[in-house]
Amino acid sequence: MSGSDRQIKLGAFFMIPGHHVAAWRYPEASASEVLSFDFYKKLAQTAERGKFDMVFLADGYAISEKFPEAVAQTVTVRPEPLTLLSALSAVTSHVGLAATVSTTFNEPFHVARKFASLDHLSGGRAAWNVVTSANPAEALNFGKDDLLLHSLRYDRAEEFVGVVTGLWDSWEDDAFVFDKDGAVFADRGKLHTLNHKGKWFDVRGPLNVARPVQGHPVVIQAGSSEPGKELAARTAEVIFTAWQTLEEAQLFYADVKGRLAKYGRAPDDLKIMPGIFPIIGRTEAEAAEKKALLEELIPQEAGISLLSNLISFDLSPYPVDGPLPDLPELAQINGGKSRFQLLKDLAAREGLTIRKLYQRIAGARGHREISGTPSSIADQLEAWFRGGAADGFNIMPPYLPGGLEEFVNLVVPELQRRGLYRTEYEGKTLRDNLGLRRPLHPAELERTAAGKSVVG
Template identity: 70%
Template sequence: MSTNKKEMKLGAFFMIPGHHVAAWRHPEAETHNILNFDFLKRLAQTAERGKFDMLFVADINAFQHNGSKNVQRSGIYFEPFTLLSALSAVTEKIGLVGTVSTTYNEPYHVARKFASLDHLSNGRAGWNVVTSNTDAEAKNFNSDQHLLHERRYERAGEFVDVVQKLWDSWEDEALVMDKESAQFADGSKIHSINYKGEWFSVDGPLNISRPVQGHPVVVQAGSSEAGKELAARTAEVIFTAWQTIEEAQAFYADVKGRMAKYGRSPDELKIMPGVFPIIGATEEEAEEKKQLFEELIPEEAGVALLSAMISVDLSRYPVDGPLPDLPELEQINGGKSRFTLLKDLAERENLTIRQLYQKTAGARGHREIKGTPEQIADQLQEWFENGAADGFNIMPPYLPGGLEDFVDQVIPELQKRGLFRTEYTEDTLRGNLGLNRPANTLVNTIKETV
């Protein structure tokens, strides 16, 4: 396992056909290919060519639509297990991370599916643990309103615990497959988990053996107080959003500082802020690319995106005026950390609604970096070497060009500086991230009680 602490970790965030809200309108975006597997295969293989640690697929369990005939932004999401299973067959080394909500799923389903993906990919699966936070999703699952923020995280914490117990319900040596003795598996090494909690009652065991990685890598994206606490206890990677190095450093120290009370070392968690890169051969070219994206944003789509991100309907306010008086944080039942980040950004830079949605239409609250490949590398290096990040989740503005530019122009610069690998050193996602394979805690608990 590589222990080179100078190597940053990189994820390729696949939002099809790009991360910018107007990506589908970009003249070079392959919008016509968004449902074409050959296109998705090409993206995955491009990321693998760049030696990315992982590709990351977001998800939401709803199509958010206001009823208008003119739908102005892309809202198509592949079901993550279907897509990642297909991509596992056309890649060899890159990790495959899928977003799966703890709010509208059951632990047994999720444990089984990720164990299956981990076996099919030879140990490259990762689970991005999220709590659904929109009423649109609730209405697709027998409810009119989603759970309160605190309750969502209580459910999520118990959900992760049950999933990990299910992954451990088979010991590593349980699958025998001895033809001579007619023993397929050793039943003494397959265990019911007999879990009964506030949210879930699950007997187990799984009907598939322990994953190749022991546990697929657990990723988390929340940055609220509840999110940070859950991450400190359970996460191995955090995707987070910060605008300044000071904010990122404070978050980095905060979350890693919480881990000791859970018996964890700071090295067991990789913090990877999202980054939206606009790359040009010159500063002027990068600025021209940025201006083009801003011109492509339909006003209605920009306002709708910003409204969804802060959980406040802005459609009735002047777009060239300031944000209205916003609710207190305690009144927000959507994404609390993103609400705070965007509210602070608007106040700090005295932004109008239009200026704020222009700033967030690409990075969506994450950090936008712009410039030549060398300048992009400088900005990544500054955060990486100054306690703000262990790596980054790269959010290409449009596809495939935004990803290809990063792979062909920025990654060679990072490699030249000794900041990023030139070849994969391990076969599993866990290995390439420098994370240890977890011990089977369920078996240890059983032995202690015998």
């Protein structure tokens, strides 16, 4: 796609009742509807009305009780994402359905089967956000004393993704013939057994679900560490990432896109979509008032807990109005390395105290926060999009449903007016709308290659 034809891709990141750690206290937030299907249905249909590419659900496998007061002050429950997205597939028609599933505490066969099923149920709209677990509390729920080392988690993740995609290719696209007269439901010759034996997994296969509508559900990755960037360059089709400045985002964009060629991939095979936390007002003053109110509503313990978890370092013993203490070197961090470095750099660059830093990241959690009028929000998105920093954005509304409705009603029309964003969906599947190629089955690739060699 030429530069002039490129259009912004958008994901709607649902964290209920909003991304701000104090969103549940915001007067217009629907705090009691964290597990309400009707609420999620309304949000998904709002995103579809706004022509979003996808709705996106984060997930985790533990409630961290390290900060007891924060457990009482923050939202700690959420629905299991694949269950919820399966239900949402029946009440939406176009918007993609993206779920986070960790490779650290799951098995490849289960993950392959669930996403293949969701892709069929939704008519080709499933996406898998591949993550490695960074919360030590999760290990305790799976019979482990602690997390694997960061490098080992990514080593396991790379093999995990390979097994899942191999299982998705168990059947060729035209394997099912449904020949009633001939008593042939499926062509046995088009079934392929994986027989994977690796460092982390032994998986025979084949998968007992037909090849997904999209060939493979779209693979999303969120890590921005060195191992994360390499894994993304080899396997991911969308990256959700966090950057504070245009320059940082441009460097990341160029770095990851520059790694694709060695894996036989083109730049358009991967969409980079930084997270954006927009506070929207009809005037700049209104946006500033919303921001100030959200900051006032943050319980101190909840703010310290959030920041401590994001940097994998307990800040509770330190004065909240003092600077960050001396933090460990990056190599000593076994949690999220890229987020640790981003927040450490932010505090140093702007001279932030612990309180000021948690106020700064209490909504965006290290992603970029922008506030202002619809026009100024669009200006900033356009600058990153045209400036080689992003192919699109993962929108993180501060509170729901209002934050999403404001973006759809006020910012989307401004982007459309500028010719930067679709007015109708381009196709039926998530791949169609993202402009991603449907992967050919390995057997088809072999036949194509054999045909070329014969002709040659």
